[in-house]
Each structure stands twice: as structure tokens, then as C-alpha cells.
Amino acid sequence: MRTYFVETWGCQMNVLDSQRLAGVLESRGLRPANRSEEADVALLNTCSVREKAVQKVFSRLGELRQAREVLGRPRVVGLCGCVAEQEGRSLLARSAVLDFVLGPGRVAQLGWALDAVTAGERVAVTGFSPTQDYDAHLIARGEGARQYVTVIHGCNQHCTFCVVPYTRGHEASRPLHEIVREVESLVAGDAKEIALLGQTVNAYRCPDTRADFGELLAAVGNVAGVWRVQFVTSHPKFFTDKMIANLSRTPRLGSYLHLPFQSGSDTVLKRMHRGYTRDGYLELVGKLRAAMPDVTLSTDVIVGFPGETEEDFEATLDLVSRVRFGQLYGFLFSPRPQTPAARYAGRVARSVAGERLHRLFALQNIVQFELNQSLIGRRVEVLVDGPAKRGSESWQGRGPDNRVVNFPARQGVRRGEVERVVVTGATAHALLGARVAGEFGGSQVPTA
Numbered sequence: 125m126r127t128y129f130v131e132t133w134g135c136q137m138n139v140l141d142s143q144r145l146a147g148v149l150e151s152r153g154l155r156p157a158n159r160s161e162e163a164d165v166a167l168l169n170t171c172s173v174r175e176k177a178v179q180k181v182f183s184r185l186g187e188l189r190q191a192r193e194v195l196g197r198p199r200v201v202g203l204c205g206c207v208a209e210q211e212g213r214s215l216l217a218r219s220a221v222l223d224f225v226l227g228p229g230r231v232a233q234l235g236w237a238l239d240a241v242t243a244g245e246r247v248a249v250t251g252f253s254p255t256q257d258y259d260a261h262l263i264a265r266g267e268g269a270r271q272y273v274t275v276i277h278g279c280n281q282h283c284t285f286c287v288v289p290y291t292r293g294h295e296a297s298r299p300l301h302e303i304v305r306e307v308e309s310l311v312a313g314d315a316k317e318i319a320l321l322g323q324t325v326n327a328y329r330c331p332d333t334r335a336d337f338g339e340l341l342a343a344v345g346n347v348a349g350v351w352r353v354q355f356v357t358s359h360p361k362f363f364t365d366k367m368i369a370n371l372s373r374t375p376r377l378g379s380y381l382h383l384p385f386q387s388g389s390d391t392v393l394k395r396m397h398r399g400y401t402r403d404g405y406l407e408l409v410g411k412l413r414a415a416m417p418d419v420t421l422s423t424d425v426i427v428g429f430p431g432e433t434e435e436d437f438e439a440t441l442d443l444v445s446r447v448r449f450g451q452l453y454g455f456l457f458s459p460r461p462q463t464p465a466a467r468y469a470g471r472v473a474r475s476v477a478g479e480r481l482h483r484l485f486a487l488q489n490i491v492q493f494e495l496n497q498s499l500i501g502r503r504v505e506v507l508v509d510g511p512a513k514r515g516s517e518s519w520q521g522r523g524p525d526n527r528v529v530n531f532p533a534r535q536g537v538r539r540g541e542v543e544r545v546v547v548t549g550a551t552a553h554a555l556l557g558a559r560v561a562g563e564f565g566g567s568q569v570p571t572a
């Protein structure tokens with residue numbers, strides 16, 4: 125076993141888990157390959173939040189089986205992530221190419237699973253270790269100015285549509301001093317932007333000192349060398365007034381806040397077991413905007429939840445019109461195994477749900493276009509990601525509000541640098557910018 129490749133599906137949490145898996149492999153002397161079909165060890169780090177993602181995993185396993193038959197590689201195939209936890213040992217029976225299954229709570233046992241495979245066994249390692257085994261020194265992060273740091277594992281909320289509590293286990297916060305130490309070591313390297321991760325990141329509580337998420341943010345924002353702090357995902361029910369006051373005082377905090385509302389109807393929110401009402405959500409948005417006037421909110425919405433009526437859906441559209449989110453991720457309801465909503469009556473016909481999702485996106489496109497147009501003339505500090513997808517003449521980065529900004533490449537521009545641009549144009553999905561020389565003295569300053 126000399127090379128490896130990890131394929132990643134899903135959220136930022138999985139991106140970081142893939143880096144943790146890679147770290148274990150590199151500690152055993154393996155080096156990265158360009159793709160699974162060339163690797164000795166191929167890992168699929170999967171997501172089970174939507175049914176489609178699970179189907180994609182099985183079709184990918186079929187491709188790897190063919191590659192092994194024809195090319196002799198990958199020699200070892202492991203299935204990791206949420207599908208591994210959800211389906212467990214049954215996956216070994218369903219796919220002959222699989223050598224082992226490893227749940228997201230068992231990343232640290234990857235070495236053990238590989239040893240078992242070498243000894244001729246096929247193993248499934250799932251469940252949750254009481255200690256979570258997050259080893260910050262054993263993460264193959266690669267180069268990058270934007271780095272993720274997990275602050276809280278798992279989720280206790282049991283929203284009725286969501287599989288995460290079954291695949292990632294109970295909430296467990298990491299000690300604040302460990303997180304700060306990890307951030308210090310990242311910014312001592314190439315990192316500029318730190319994104320704090322958790323399924324319910326603002327439910328954070330330091331197990332040693334009981335410090336809350338606001339206090340954690342302040343501690344991270346005060347680490348010398350941190351250029352920008354972001355965090356994802358917040359749950360509306362965990363923001364306290366004290367925490368909101370801390371947000372406005374946190375140095376280097378980006379102006380992007382992801383706050384899923386899922387539905388604008390109280391009836392649906394109750395059936396989703398979200399723990400807040402529509403009015404409560406709107407009140408929270410008002411408080412956040414008062415504390416952070418430049419904040420750009422993004423959100424998640426589920427369309428076609430069982431029992432959703434046209435009136436319920438119109439309440440969702442109304443909430444989108446009122447709040448005017450900078451970004452919105454809309455999804456059709458997808459019944460997931462083990463979740464209560466999968467057994468709910470009142471399934472919404474796919475054609476109806478699809479048409480509603482289309483209307484939601486149409487509204488959001490208008491909102492996004494108007495908001496982006498209103499930014500023309502602003503000066504923005506952009507963390508450079510690299511060449512834009514379309515055309516190498518143009519490069520791309522993200523501003524403090526997480527908006528994509530495209531700008532003409534200048535000689536010598538590099539990934540991970542901070543580029544200062546003035547916004548010269550906008551579509552619904554990106555801003556166009558032109559480079560500005562010199563310092564701004566702020567992360568995003570209106571010119572007027």
C-alpha cells in the first residue's frame with residue numbers, strides 16, 4: 125500500500141474528515157494519488173443527507189469494481205462517512221469491491237481497519253467512541269489559506285427529517301484551549317481564514333470552562349495572525365442576546381452567517397421539530413442585523429415536507445421576501461432511513477414539490493440579483509481561491525460575506541493572497557471586480 129485517494133461528498137464536515145482520513149494514511153507512509161483508479165487505497169467519504177447522494181455512492185462503487193478488474197486498482201476500497209454509519213455491515217454484502225466500512229465517529233480506527241484488511245478480513249467499524257478521537261496533529265490539510273476546525277461534533281436536535289444524529293452521534297464540544305491551540309498552529313502556517321465547524325456550531329459549550337460560542341469566537345478572533353473567522357452551521361434556537369452582543373465585538377469576524385430556517389410555516393416547523401417559530405426566526409434576524417449591520421445571511425430550505433400545503437409554502441416564499449438572504453440552498457424533501465418524517469403521512473407529489481422548488485429559486489434569484497447589484501461600487505477584500513472556472517483570464521475569491529468575486533488576473537497573483545477589488549458588476553451568483561491598489565483599513569467599506 126503506497127498511495128491513496130479520498131473522494132469526498134457532502135458538507136464541510138466531510139471535507140475535514142477526509143483530511144483526517146488522509147492524515148492517518150500519510151502517518152502510515154502512504155502518499156496521495158491523482159485519482160482512485162490509480163491508488164492502492166481508495167476511500168469514499170460519503171454523505172447520506174439526500175437519497176440521491178447514496179445512489180451516487182453505489183454507482184461509484186460499481187465503477188471502482190470495474191477499475192479493479194481491468195487495472196488491478198484500487199487494491200483496497202473503504203467506504204467512510206455517513207452512509208457507512210447508516211448502512212453498516214450490510215454494505216459489505218451489497219458490494220463485493222468493498223474491503224471495509226468506517227463510520228464518521230471512527231476515523232481514528234482507520235489504521236486498525238487497514239490492518240484487518242491486510243490480514244484478509246472484511247470489517248465494519250461503526251458507532252461512536254466516547255472520546256471522539258480528534259487528533260489535530262494528524263490532519264493532512266494540504267495548502268490553503270482557508271482552513272476548517274471542528275468545534276463541536278454530532279447533534280442532539282433530532283429534527284424529524286434529518287439523519288445526522290444517527291450518523292454522527294451526540295453533541296460533544298472540544299475544549300476551548302485545544303481549539304485555540306489548533307488555530308494558532310494553523311495561522312503559524314499558511315492559514316488566513318478559519319472556519320469553525322459544527323452541525324449546531326452555536327450550541328458550543330467548552331467542557332472544561334462552560335464558555336459559550338460567543339466566548340469561543342472572541343478567543344479565536346483574538347489569535348494573532350487570524351485574518352478572518354467564519355462559522356457554520358448555526359441553529360436559530362441557540363443564539364442568546366449575550367452571544368449576539370459578542371458577535372459584534374469579535375475581531376476579524378466575517379459578515380457571513382448561515383442560518384437555516386427550513387420552512388416559513390409554523391405548522392411545518394412544528395412537524396419538523398425545529399424548536400422555533402416563524403416570528404421567533406424573524407425576531408432573531410432583526411437582532412443579528414442590529415448587531416452586525418453588514419451581515420449577509422444564507423439559509424437552507426426544505427420544500428415538499430410531508431403535509432406541506434400551498435399556504436405553508438407561500439409562508440416560506442413570504443419569509444424569503446422579507447429576510448432577503450444573500451444565498452439560499454433549497455432542497456426537495458428526501459425521506460431518510462430511521463427518521464420520523466420518513467413515516468409521516470401527507471407525502472407531497474414530486475411534481476408539486478418540484479414546481480414549488482422552482483418558484484423558490486426564481487424568487488431567490490431576483491433577491492440575489494438585487495442584493496448583488498446594490499454592492500456595485502463597494503471595495504472588498506477577497507481571499508483568492510484560484511482561476512475562475514470559466515476562462516483562465518479571470519480569477520476568483522470570496523469576500524467577507526462569502527460572495528464569489530471574479531476579477532482579472534494580475535501578473536504574479538497567487539492562491540491564498542488577499543486581493544483588494546472594487547465591485548464593478550454583478551449577476552445573481554457572482555460579483556465582478558477590478559483590482560484596487562493600497563490598503564482599505566477595513567474588510568469591506570462602502571464608497572458612498
Ligand code: SF4
Nearest residue numbers: 279281282283286288
Ligand atoms: S439541527 Fe436538525 S438539521 Fe441540523 S444536524 Fe441537527 S438534526 Fe440535522
